[in-house]
Amino acid sequence: MNFNSLYEKPVLFALAAVVVISVGTLVTTFIPLFLPSTQPVSPLFTPYTAVETEGRDIYIREGCNNCHTQTVRPMRTEVARYGDYSRPEESAWDRPFLWGSRRTGPDLARGGGKYPDAWHYRHMANPQAMFDKSNMPAYPWLANAKLDTSLTAGKVKVLGYGYDGAEVARQLAGFRQTVTAPTYPSAQVRSQVTPASLRGEITELDALVAYLQKLGRDLKAAQKPPAVPATAEAAESKNPYAGNRQAEEEGEKIFKENCRSCHGEKGAGGFGPKLVTTAHKFGGSDADLFASVAGGRPGGMPPFLPQLGKERVWKAVAYIRHLERESR
Amino acid sequence: MGNGSGNMYTADNTAQEEMRMANGARSDYIVRGFVLSSVFWLLVGLVLGLWLAAEMVFPALNLAPWLAFGRLRVVHTNGLIYGFTLAGIFACSFYMLEKLTRTALAFPGLAKAQLWLFNIAVALAALSLFAGMNTSKEYSELEWPLDIVVVVLWVMFAVNVMGTLVKRREKQMYVSLWFLIATVVTVAVVYILNNLAIPLSLTKSYSAYAGVNDANVQWWFGHNAVASVFTFPILAMFYYFLPKSTGLPIYSHRLSIIAFWSLVFGYLWTGAHHLMLTPVPEWIQTVALAFSLFLIAPSWASVINGFYTMNGNWEKMKSNYLVKFFILGITFYGLQTIQGPTQAIRALSGFLHYTEYIPGHVHMGTMGWVTMVITASMYFMMAKISGREIHSVKLANVHFWLILVGQLLFTVTLWIAGIVQGAMWKATNPDGSLMYTFLDSVAALYPYWTVRLLGGLLYFAGVAVFAYNLSMTSRSKPGTKWSAAAAARSQAA
Numbered sequence: 020m021n022f023n024s025l026y027e028k029p030v031l032f033a034l035a036a037v038v039v040i041s042v043g044t045l046v047t048t049f050i051p052l053f054l055p056s057t058q059p060v061s062p063l064f065t066p067y068t069a070v071e072t073e074g075r076d077i078y079i080r081e082g083c084n085n086c087h088t089q090t091v092r093p094m095r096t097e098v099a100r101y102g103d104y105s106r107p108e109e110s111a112w113d114r115p116f117l118w119g120s121r122r123t124g125p126d127l128a129r130g131g132g133k134y135p136d137a138w139h140y141r142h143m144a145n146p147q148a149m150f151d152k153s154n155m156p157a158y159p160w161l162a163n164a165k166l167d168t169s170l171t172a173g174k175v176k177v178l179g180y181g182y183d184g185a186e187v188a189r190q191l192a193g194f195r196q197t198v199t200a201p202t203y204p205s206a207q208v209r210s211q212v213t214p215a216s217l218r219g220e221i222t223e224l225d226a227l228v229a230y231l232q233k234l235g236r237d238l239k240a241a242q243k244p245p246a247v248p249a250t251a252e253a254a255e256s257k258n259p260y261a262g263n264r265q266a267e268e269e270g271e272k273i274f275k276e277n278c279r280s281c282h283g284e285k286g287a288g289g290f291g292p293k294l295v296t297t298a299h300k301f302g303g304s305d306a307d308l309f310a311s312v313a314g315g316r317p318g319g320m321p322p323f324l325p326q327l328g329k330e331r332v333w334k335a336v337a338y339i340r341h342l343e344r345e346s347r
Numbered sequence: 348m349g350n351g352s353g354n355m356y357t358a359d360n361t362a363q364e365e366m367r368m369a370n371g372a373r374s375d376y377i378v379r380g381f382v383l384s385s386v387f388w389l390l391v392g393l394v395l396g397l398w399l400a401a402e403m404v405f406p407a408l409n410l411a412p413w414l415a416f417g418r419l420r421v422v423h424t425n426g427l428i429y430g431f432t433l434a435g436i437f438a439c440s441f442y443m444l445e446k447l448t449r450t451a452l453a454f455p456g457l458a459k460a461q462l463w464l465f466n467i468a469v470a471l472a473a474l475s476l477f478a479g480m481n482t483s484k485e486y487s488e489l490e491w492p493l494d495i496v497v498v499v500l501w502v503m504f505a506v507n508v509m510g511t512l513v514k515r516r517e518k519q520m521y522v523s524l525w526f527l528i529a530t531v532v533t534v535a536v537v538y539i540l541n542n543l544a545i546p547l548s549l550t551k552s553y554s555a556y557a558g559v560n561d562a563n564v565q566w567w568f569g570h571n572a573v574a575s576v577f578t579f580p581i582l583a584m585f586y587y588f589l590p591k592s593t594g595l596p597i598y599s600h601r602l603s604i605i606a607f608w609s610l611v612f613g614y615l616w617t618g619a620h621h622l623m624l625t626p627v628p629e630w631i632q633t634v635a636l637a638f639s640l641f642l643i644a645p646s647w648a649s650v651i652n653g654f655y656t657m658n659g660n661w662e663k664m665k666s667n668y669l670v671k672f673f674i675l676g677i678t679f680y681g682l683q684t685i686q687g688p689t690q691a692i693r694a695l696s697g698f699l700h701y702t703e704y705i706p707g708h709v710h711m712g713t714m715g716w717v718t719m720v721i722t723a724s725m726y727f728m729m730a731k732i733s734g735r736e737i738h739s740v741k742l743a744n745v746h747f748w749l750i751l752v753g754q755l756l757f758t759v760t761l762w763i764a765g766i767v768q769g770a771m772w773k774a775t776n777p778d779g780s781l782m783y784t785f786l787d788s789v790a791a792l793y794p795y796w797t798v799r800l801l802g803g804l805l806y807f808a809g810v811a812v813f814a815y816n817l818s819m820t821s822r823s824k825p826g827t828k829w830s831a832a833a834a835a836r837s838q839a840a
Contacts (some may be wrong), residue, residue: 026520029512029528036532036611040571043615043638044536047631048567051560057628058559076551080479082417092624094697096773099781107626110558115483118562118625122701123403123416125785147406152790156402156409156416170547177545177553276784328780 061108063241066180067233069171069190070221074230076174077223078117081158088119089128089234099325102129103238114178124155131236135319137205137290138281139228144212149280161224162212168221194229195221204318208290256306260337270338273331277323286342291320294339295346308336374441374452375732379821380462381438382725386814388430388469389718393807395423400800404793413477421488422476427713428486428576429497430469435721436580437465437504440527442728443587444511447521453510461503468496480550484565486572487541491552494542501538505531522603526583529611533575541568563627567618574614577712578680581720582649585677588724589656592669598655606648613642620691623700632693639691646684653677668740671747672723679715679754683708698773703792704765707758714754714806722746722813729821738819742812749809757802764795 025032051057067075078084091097093104105128110116141148144162146155168191172184197203199219209225210218260266274286278294286294297303301311312332315322324332402408402416409415441458445451452458472493475481481488489497508531512524541564544552554561590597597603616638619631653674657663663670686708690699699705730737737743771791774782 026525027518029509029515029520029524032520032525033509033528033532036529037536039608039612040529040533040536040615042612043617044567047616047619047634048540048564051563051628051631052556057563058557079481079483081412081415082421082479082481082483084483085417085420088701090625092697094624094773096775096781099775099779100772100785105626107559110562110626113558114556114561115554116558116561116565117483118622120485120621120701121705123789150786152786152793154403154406154789156406158415160412170551173547174553177547276786324780326781326784328776328778330776330778331780 057107058111059108060111064108064111064237066112066175066178067230068194069168069175069187070166070194070226071230071233072174072178072180073166073168073171074226074228074233075117077161077227078230079115081161084117084119086119086121086123086155088122088126090118091126091128097126101126102235103242106238109235109238112178112180127231127234129235129239131232131234132239133319133321134281135205135290136203136228136232137208138319139231140205140208140212140224141290142280143224143227158224159212161227162222163214163217164223165217166221166223166226191221194225195219198225205290256304256309258305258309258333258336258340260333261305261340263337266334266337267341269331270334270336270341273327273335274338277327278335281319285345286339295342305336308339309333312336373445374455374458377452377455377458377462378438378442378728379732380459381434381441381465382729382817382821384462384466384469385431385434385438385721386725386817388426388434389810390814391473392423392426392431393803393810395419395426397800397803397807399423400796400803403796404800412479418477418479418481421481422473424486425472425476425488426469428572429472432576432713432717432721434465434469435725436530436576437461438728439584439588439721439724440504440508440530440580443523443527443583444508447517447524447587448511448515449517450511450515452507453514454507457503458507461500461507464496464503465500468493468500471496475550482542482544482552482554484541484554484561485569487538487565487568489542490550491542491544491546492549494538498535498539501531501535505535521587522597522600522607523583523587525607526579526586529607530575530579530583533571533579533611533614537568537571537575541565559626559628562622562625563619563631566621567615569621570618571614573712574610577717578610578614581676581680581717584720584724585649585653585673588720588727589653589670589673592673592723592727593657593660593663593667595656595660598652598658602648602652606645606652609648610642610645613638613645617642617691620688620696623691623693623696636691636693639688643684643688647681650677650681650684668737668743668747669723669727672719675747675751676716676719676723679711679719683712683716686711698769699765702765702768702772703761703795704769707761707765710761711754711758714750714757718750718810722750722810722817725817726820729817733821735820738816742816746809746813746816749812750806751809753802753804753806753809755802757799757806760795760798760802764792764799767791767795 025035090105091101091103098104109128110118140162143158145157145159146153147157168187171191172187175182175187176184198209198221200206203209212224213222260270274282278286278291281289281291282294283289283291288294292300299307299311301307301316309332311320312327312335313322313324313329323335327335398408398414399416399419402419412418441452472489475490475493476488480490482490508527512520512528543555545555546552556564586597586603589595617635619627619635620639623632623636654677657670657674664674689695690705690708726737726743768788768791771783771788772785776782
C-alpha cells in the first residue's frame with residue numbers, strides 16, 4: 020500500500036485517525052473500566068443517605084467542586100493538613116466523582132465531623148464573619164429554600180444505593196425530626212440562619228451540611244481512633260511558656276487564626292465552649308488543655324497538633340491562661 | 348472510496364463548479380456569521396472572566412446564586428470553549444475547506460442551519476449553567492438534552508467537512524485538512540463517551556461511571572477536549588493562514604506528517620496526568636506521564652516548522668501585521684507544551700497541582716496561543732471576504748500589544764502565585780508541624796489576584812479593539828467596494 024494515497028482519501032484518512040486515537044483510549048481508559056482493581060468496592064464505605072444524596076446534588080449545582088477538591092494526596096504535609104490520604108474505595112458510590120482540580124478553598128475529603136453542624140450553618144451564611152480574609156462566597160439562599168425531595172427516591176434508585184422509596188421517606192422524616200428538634204445540638208445557630216417559615220422543614224442548607232459531614236467519616240470509623248498524641252507529651256505537662264509575655268502574644272495570633280471561629284472573641288464562647296472559665300469540660304490543668312488542643316475532643320474539637328506543632332499549641336495554651344488572668 | 352478528485356469530475360462539472368464559486372456560491376456569509384458569533388461569545392466570556400477575577404478579591408461580588416463563583420466559572424469556561432473557540436473553528440474550517448478543496452461547501456443549507464442552532468445552543472447552555480443545571484464534570488458540564496444538541500451540531504459539521512472533502516477538486520489534502528479531520532473524529536469520540544449518563548429528569552442525570560473510573564474517563568476527555576479544540580484546529584489554522592498571509596510555503600511537509608500522526612497518537616494516553624497522586628491506579632498515571640513527556644516532540648515539530656517557515660524572512664514580523672500574531676501564538680504553544688508535561692512529573696505535580704499555577708498554564712494556551720491565532724485568522728478572512736483591506740493596521744497592532752502584555756501579566760502572575768501557594772502548603776516547622784494555615788495561603792494571594800485582574804482588563808481592552816476593528820472591516824457597503832471587489836475577484840478567477 021502506498022501511504023501517500025492516504026492524503027488523497029478523506030474517508031480512509033478519517034478511519035485511520037479513529038484507529039490511531041483508539042489505541043491510547045483503549046489502554047488507559049476503556050480496559051481499566053473492566054478491571055475491578057480500578058474501582059475497588061469495600062463494605063466499609065457506605066452509600067449516601069437520602070438527605071446526603073440531595074446535599075451532594077446541591078454541592079454539584081452550586082459548583083463547589085470548582086474551588087474545593089476531595090482528594091488528599093499521599094504527601095506528608097497534605098496528610099498533616101487534611102487527614103489520611105484518599106483511598107479508591109471511598110469513591111465507589113460517587114457518580115459523578117467530585118475530586119476537583121483547584122484548591123481556591125481547602126480540600127474537603129476529611130471535613131466530615133471536623134466541626135459541629137453549627138459551624139457550617141454560620142460559615143455558609145457568611146464566611147467573612149468567621150474568617151475575615153476568606154474569599155468564599157456567602158450562600159444565604161440555601162437556608163431560604165425548602166429541600167425538593169420529589170426526585171429523591173428516583174435518585175437513589177438510579178444510583179443503586181440499595182434502598183427503596185419507603186426507606187427514603189423514613190430517612191427524610193427521621194432527618195427532619197432530628198434537625199428541627201429543640202435538642203438538636205446546633206438548633207440555636209440553625210434557627211438564626213433559617214427563616215421562621217422553614218425552621219420546621221428540611222432546607223437545602225440542612226442537606227448540604229449533612230453531605231459535608233459525611234465526607235471521610237467512613238474511613239475514620241474504619242480505622243482505630245488514633246492514639247491521642249498528647250499522651251506522648253505526658254512528661255511535659257508544664258507549659259514551657261507559662262507567663263512568657265511574648266509567647267502569649269504569639270498565642271493570640273494563633274488563637275485568632277485557628278480558635279476564634281468556634282470559641283469566640285477572647286475565648287468568650289461560640290459553638291465551642293467558653294474558654295475563660297474555671298470549669299473546663301475536659302479538665303483545666305496545663306496538661307489537660309494541651310491534650311484538648313493537640314489531640315482534639317469528641318463533639319467537634321479537631322486535633323491541632325499536626326498543623327500547629329507542640330510549640331504553638333503551648334503558646335495557644337499560654338494565651339488562654341493570659342485571658343484567664345485578664346478576666347480576674 | 349479511493350476516488351481521487353481527478354477522476355470524479357468531468358471537465359464539464361468542473362467548469363460548472365468554477366461558475367458556482369465565482370457567482371458567490373462560496374459560503375462567505377456562513378463564515379461571516381460564525382466569525383460574528385465567535386466574537387460575540389468571546390466578549391461575553393471575557394466579561395464573565397473579569398467578574399470572576401474580581402470575585403477572587405472581592406467576595407461580596409457573589410451577588411446572586413447565578414453570579415456565585417461556582418456557577419459563573421462554568422459559564423465562563425463553556426462560553427469561551429464552546430461559544431468563542433468552536434465558532435471560530437467553524438468559521439475558519441469552512442473557509443479553509445473551500446479554499447483548500449477549490450470546491451464550494453457540500454451542504455451550504457446545512458451549514459446555515461448549523462449557525463443558527465449553534466447560537467441557540469450556546470445561549471441555552473449559558474442559561475442552564477447559570478441556573479445550576481450542570482453535571483460537575485469539567486468542560487463537560489452541560490446536562491444531557493444539550494449534550495444531544497451538541498452531538499447533532501457536530502454531526503452537521505462533520506457531514507459538511509467530509510462531504511466537501513469527498514467532492515473536492517484538489518487531489519492532495521493539505522496538512523490543515525488532516526488536523527480538521529482529526530478534530531472531527533476526536534471530539535466525537537471523547538464527547539460522547541464522557542457524557543454517557545443515566546437521565547433522571549430533563550435537567551438532571553448521573554454519570555454512567557463511578558468514582559475512579561469517572562475521574563479517569565473525565566480527564567481522558569478533559570485533556571483531549573483540549574487537544575481537539577485548542578490544538579488540532581488551531582494548528583490547522585496556523586498551517587494555513589501563516590503561509591497565506593506571508594506567501595511563504597510551510598518549511599517541511601515531512602515534518603508535518605510526523606508531527607501530525609505522533610501528536611494524534613500520543614494525546615489520548617495522557618489524561619491521567621490531571622490525576623497524579625490521586626486514587627487512580629498508579630500505572631495509568633505513569634503511562635500518562637511518559638506520554639506527556641513524549642508529546643513535547645510532535646508539539647515542537649510544529650513550532651519548528653513555523654519558525655523555519657519564516658527563515659530568511661523575519662523582517663515580515665515588522666512589515667506584515669499578521670505574522671507576529673501567528674509567530675507569537677506558536678511560541679506560546681511551544682512554551683505551553685513544555686510547561687504542561689513538566690507539570691505532569693510527580694514531584695512537580697505534588698507541588699503545583701491545585702494551585703493557581705494551573706490556571707496560569709491554561710490561560711497562556713487560551714489567551715496566548717488560541718486567541719492570537721483565531722483573531723489573526725479572522726482579520727485575514729474578513730478582509731478577503733469583504734474584498735478590502737483591514738480597517739486599521741494600527742488598531743490591529745494596538746490589539747496585538749494589549750493582548751500580549753495582558754496575557755503575560757495575567758499568566759506570569761498566576762505562576763508566581765501558584766509557586767507561593769505550593770510552597771506555603773508544604774512549608775513545615777523544625778518540629779514537623781505546618782508553618783501556615785490554609786487561610787494564610789489565601790491571604791497571601793490577594794496582591795497576585797489584583798494584578799491578575801489588571802492583566803485581564805488589559806487583555807479585554809485588546810479584544811475590544813479587535814472587535815471594533817473587525818466589525819469596521821467586515822461592514823459591507825452595497826453598491827460600493829463590496830460588490831466591486833466581488834466582481835474583480837470573479838474576473839480574476
